[in-house]
Amino acid sequence: MNGPDNPYTNTFTRLLDIESPIICGAMYPCSNPELVAAASEAGGIGIVQPISLTYVYGHDYRAGLRYIRSLTGKPIGVNMLVEGSSGTYRKRLEEWMDISLEEGVRFFVTALGNPRWVVDKAIQVGGIVFHDATNATHAKKALDNGVNGFICVNNRAGGHAGDLTPQALYDEISPLGMPTICAGGVGDRHTFHEALKIGYLGVQMGTRFIASKESAAHDDYKNAIIESKAADIVLTDRISGVPVSVINTPYIKRLGLKAGWLARQLLKGRWTKHWMRAFYAIMSGMKLKKASLWGSGYRDFFQAGKSVGTIDNVTSVADIMNELRDDHGS
Ligand SMILES: Cc1cc2nc3c(=O)[nH]c(=O)nc-3n(C[C@H](O)[C@H](O)[C@H](O)COP(=O)(O)O)c2cc1C
Structure with a gap:
């Protein structure tokens, strides 16, 4: 757990009350509820992708969150894709946000648009919002809108990748003085420790977790x-x-x-x-x-x-996390 004996305890793990600074990033369509729960249960934090939970895996949103809760009592997060959030989609997003807060979720990862309304809702109950950023301009805008930190999406990431290397992106965004998480290219112990050495407080991984036993991918x-x-x-x-x-x-x-x-x-x-x-x-x-x-x-x-280049087996989420955390031989 968080504490003096855990070498991975830092500002980020304390903020979220988790053991290891490892996020299983939201993935459309790969965030099945069992994968999200397994990441949290193993000491990191799994992020719910609401469209995956409802449209791909067929859960009513609240029931889906409760199902994940039945698999782990540890903190989970929720992804809010806020781009062009108006009309019916915005209404649906707000419903998901309200239900998430009612069900006790306190960590949100926003992406693609202005995170202000998510921050405004989260802040009322002490929630934390990190925003996906691929450059300093987007990060600065998000900071002006109240976010607590950044998921720095680099040019090695799965999904919508950025343009900058992990080091260049850190150099751009870290002067803003907020916690930064490295997203992209991390799949093994070596790449995990590389990210920490640069100065990131943790990592967000997607691809590595698709090749896990708990992932529902084919x-x-x-x-x-x-x-x-x-x-x-x-x-x-x-x-x-x-x-x-x-x-x-x-x-x-x-x-x-x-x-x-x-x-x-x-x-x-x-x-x-x-x-x-x-x-x-x-x-x-x-x-x-x-x-x-x-x-x-x-x-x-x-x-x-x-990160596909660092992945050579399908194993459990707990084994993936243990391999990352093992400092020996890194
Ligand atoms: C299949 C797939 C789907 C993704 N979907 C989303 C998404 O819906 N929302 C989001 O914020 N990020 C999404 N991402 C980005 C991941 O959350 C994470 O930042 C990224 O996978 C990190 O790079 P890595 O795949 O090299 O580990 C997706 C990534 C992948 C691989």
């Missing part, structure tokens, strides 16, 4: 992660309209990595871009859900980061 997906090297990760904007890291499977090679000319124009337009993103979100949501749960038999849209 075996084809887990095997693709084990077999791939960092060089097999490519960025495609064919999935969501913004670049996403995926394994360069034969299907991705056939499809190409760039959205078509018309789609690109619509994505640039002030009014059309929201509509276009929504369209992509629905289409990609269906494709990603099918690929991750049904495997290569559907289509190989396997999102992953460059």
